[in-house]
Amino acid sequence: MNNAVAQKNTEVEIADNVTKPTRTLANEAPTIKPVPAQKASAVGAKKRLSASERESSVNDSYSPKKHDKQEKPASASSIARPAKPYIPRELIVKYKPGVKEDVKTAVRTSVKAQVRKRFENQGMEHWKLPPGTTVSEAIKKLGSNPAVEYVEPNYKRYPRAIPNDPAFFQQWAMQNIGQLIHDPVGAVAGTPGADMKLVKAWDMTTGSKNVVVAVVDDSVEYDHPDLAANIWTNPGEIAGDGIDNDGNGFVDDVYGWDFRDNDNDPRGVPNQDGHGTAVAGCIGAVGNNGLGVTGVNWNVSIMPIRIAFDSASIIAAFDYAIANGARIINASFGGPYFSQAEFDAVKRLEAAGILLVAAAGNDEINNDQVFDSPSGFDVANVLAVAGSDPYGKMITWSQYGTTSVDVAAPGINVYTTMLPSGISMGNSGANGVSYDYILGTSFSSPYVAGIAALIKSRYPQAGFQELKGRIMAAASLPGNQIQTTRKGLLATNGLADAYASLTIAPQPVLVIRKVRVDDAASGNNNGQLDPGESVSLWVDLENTWQSASNVSATLSSADATVTITNPTASYPAIASGANAQSSTPFSVTLNSSVAAHARIPFTLNISAGAYSVTRYFELEVGNLDLGGSLLQATIQQDAQDDFHYYHISIPAGTQKLTLRTFSSADVDLIAKAGSLPQYSMSGWPQPADAGTLVASTASGNEQIVIPNPTAGIYHVVVYNYDHTAANTSYEIQAVVSGQPVTATDFDGDGVMDGADAFPTDPAASVDADGDGVPDAWNAGMSAADSTTGLTVIDSAPQEFTCWTAGCAEAGQVWHGITLPSSLSSVTFNDVVWNGSQAVAVGDGGT
Structure with a gap:
């Protein structure tokens, strides 16, 4: 092939890097501190990534414990824009x-x-x-x-390996008997049986050369000694004659095509590529040949298609796969930002009957909340794959999603083929090796693509619906449920099982595809489950395989703060590949005593004739009030819990919204008006659209200030950047000033919300100094009637800094915004703190 490396594009588009905040009523942008230089350069123009650069690339930046944290700026209150994606x-x-x-x-x-x-x-x-x-x-x-x-x-799109991170044992994914896994970075033993059940599957089929799987990636070393016999060969092309013999528009495309350099050699460039060769080995390293490793398929036809990890080359690769007979495509890459052109290309794959198996990603993001391409496209032929470990658990850094990620497969310490002349991608860190350990959902995905190929070899007439349906039905079996304290992180909540996928009887596969909260009738109409609300809960189902009739579902929850008064709903018949909404909603009430941040687990038992299955999902509770309350929460370590979501409803005419976090750990703050923030991970969160704001410094004390905020709901995210070995505690607060009088009375105390200092608490409504402590109880009310935890009356109602007369002289604490326990000294507006005491007090105000 032409081994000349294309000249790197060094042109800079200054105008495209300018932050363009959403305009407000006063045409004033949110408070923005300059983007630190080291942040702005974290993601540059796309090029072939070195091993170290892959570790910091978008969607491949996550290492389980962030051993090599990128340095973050020390200043507070910043909003970073990403380098051009x-x-x-x-x-x-x-x-x-x-x-x-x-x-x-x-x-x-x-x-x-x-x-x-x-x-x-x-x-x-x-x-x-x-x-x-x-x-x-x-x-x-x-x-x-x-x-x-x-x-x-x-x-741009990015390959999804995480090179040189701690991993596990050679080919435990094929057969895990609890063996000691001898990885170069440390040995570990897994749990017997936590594998893909391939030994039993191989008794039925070891694959077929008639099944063509396209590997769309950085390259495939088609002459690797453990891959060469399983590489697809174009039957209509004569090698080396310089003629497009089959008339497909590509000259001498004997072994696929390179859409990066536009030539007929999809092998990698020495010292730069190798990701796709590792992927190909998972699908189809030649088996039973006495050499190296085996793939899921001992026999298969792997179609190498080299891309530049951008939309244009991905689209071209997909179209090439359609035109040249691929039935399965593996996509071990991805990134945020919805592309209509890529979506249209995936729809063409669907029309052609091709299954697209895609990696979910490596940043512990919930893909239900942050879009991922291509794994998140809502198209019937897409199968999204998370990562599992040798213990049958979800890998702590794997991305997930109840409605967006389908199954899990081994993604850590995968022993597979390497490009000998490529970069030191494996965990050994060595160049010039033909095999090594590697990790990432980049390798979970080809394992599942390999299972799809096994199914296709056994059932040659199976379309993508059956391939996907068999894999998801097998993962739904009770014995394949993933080991985790939180259920419902995946559509099936299960692990890929090759043997069960081959043997399971045709059946419906019903999964949850959408959950919607309707609180218009008896809540605040923000579409969120808030403390004290009774809501209608709509759960849509999708059927990925055989048609389903007589469908019904029963909802339950083990959480004591939830009451379900209408637990059963019926659904219309659901055809293969179709979605359906229930005829009536479930009725759910959340106790007002729920924690500041909580994940409420739900169990949905579904039946359709003789078919039955249990699915799981969560609703996240995090309501920031307008009164400036300081809420405390804890991020659980190694529990897919690094992102906490909150929301706050802002009335029209509000002059300023200030969001703050306080923590001794390094947490970041993300916010967006109207819809969920969209961000990518490049060491720390980077905004993925114009409306997302990020405060991400080296401290846990972050701040975003939004003048004249748009009326409506704001979504706020706290992200645990530290990833320490222990749980991470933090405090969060929203401070709103200039609230207008509105025509609603949410708490029913007779005072309109705009004039009510405590609009969600019927016990009080007046707070003259705005310190968060009521001046008096409403008529007939007391602390016992408070729904937001009010306990005392302000004895100094005109003094913002304290409620005890003379407290400034006595050095009492400023109770309006309680000093976080994690801080020893900080200045806030009019108060200078020393430890937990106010040593200088102004006249209050906001």
Whole structure:
């Protein structure tokens, strides 16, 4: 192949890096401190990543304990924008149907773009913009063009290995008998039986060369001695004659295609690639040949397709796989940012009957809350895979999602093939090796793609629906449920099982695909389950395999703070690949005494005739009040608990919203108005859209200030950056100023919420000095009637700093915003703290 490395694009688009906050009523942006230099350069222009760079790349940045934490700035209250998540000066443009060539030419000319590739059957083009024209400028100009259906950046995607991290034993995923796993970074023994049951599966089939699995990745070393016999060969091409013999548009594509360098050799470049070779070994390293390792399939046809990890090359790779006979595609890459062009490409895979198996990611993010591509596309042919360990548990850093991630498979200390001339990707850190240990959901995904190939070899007529259905039905079996204290982190809550996938009887596979809270009738209508509310809970089901009829479900919860008064719901018949909503909702009431932050577990027992299954999900509770209460919570270690979600409803006309965290540990703060924040991980959270705000410094005392906030709900996230060996405690607070009078009375005390200092507490409504302590109880009320924990009356109602007369002189604490126990000295507005005492007191205020 052409081993010349493409020159790195060093052009800089300054305009595309400028922070563009959402405008408010006063056209004033949120308070922003300068982005620290080391943060701004954490993710640069995409290039072939070195081993150390992969460790800090988006969606591959997570190591289980963050041993090598990237240095963060020490200052507080910052909002960082990510380095561009797309290729500079490149666009994906989709024309509307019927647009003529002269019109297309005029559209391109309007921004002086050049075509890099045409997707003829899709009416789509990949463009290069001229120097000096930014992506954002071109999109703005083209967005109103009547000939353009959509235009978007050429988004970057990233391979999902985590090189050189601690891992486990050689091929325990195939057969785990509790053996000592001799990894170069430390030995460990697993749990017998916590594997993919392949030894039994191989008694039924070891695969077939007739099954073509496309590996879309950085490369595949097709002449690796343990892969060569299982590499797909294009039957319509004559090697080396310089002719496109089969007329597919690619000359001499004997072993696939390289869409990065646009040549016919998809092997890796020495000292730079190797990820895809490791992936290919999981699917189909040749078995029973007395050499090296075995893949899930002893026999299979692996189609190598090399990409640049961007939208354009991914789309081209998917279309190539369709045109050349692949039935299964493995995608061990991903990233945030929804791409319509990539979505359309996945829909074409669906129409062609191709199963797309995708890695969920390595950053412990809940993919239900933060979109991931391509694993998160809501398309029937996508099967998303999380990572499991040798104990049958979810790997602590694996991404997950009740409605977005389907199954788990081994993803740590995977022993597989390596590119001998590639980077030192494995855990040994050695170059020039043909095998090594490696970890990441990048390798969980090809294990499941390999199981799909085994199924296809056994049932040649099976379409993607049956392949996916068998894998998910097997993972749903009671013996395959993942070992975790929190259930429902996956759609099936289960581990991939090759033998059960081959032998299980055809059946429906009903999973939860959407959970919606309706609190309009008896709550505050913010779509969240809040303390003291009674809500209607709608749970939508999806059927991934055989048709289901007579469907019903019963809801329960082991949490004592929950009461379910309408626990049973019926559903219409659900066809294969279809979704359905219940005919009536479940009725759920949450006690007002629930903790400041809580995860409420629910169990849903589903039946459809003779079929029955138990599914699980959680609702996260985290209501920040308008009164500035300081809420305390703890992040549990190694429990997929590093992200805590809160929300606060802001009335119209509010002048300022201040969000704060306090902790001796390093926690970060994320917020967004109207919808869930979208972010990627590059050592710390990076905003993935214009509306997401991030405060991420080297301290746990973060602050985001939003002048003139938009009315409505704000979603707030606390992220545990530290990942220490112990649980992480923190405090969070929202302070709102300038609240207007509104026409609602949530607590029913006769005082409208806008004038009520305690709008969610019927016991009190007046707080003249705004210190969070009521001046008096409402008529007929006392502390016993408080629903928010009010206990005393303010004896100094005009003094913001204390409620005992003369407290300033006596050095009493400022009770309006309690000094966090984690701090020894800090200045807040008018009060200077020394330990837990106020040594200088102003006249209060906010």
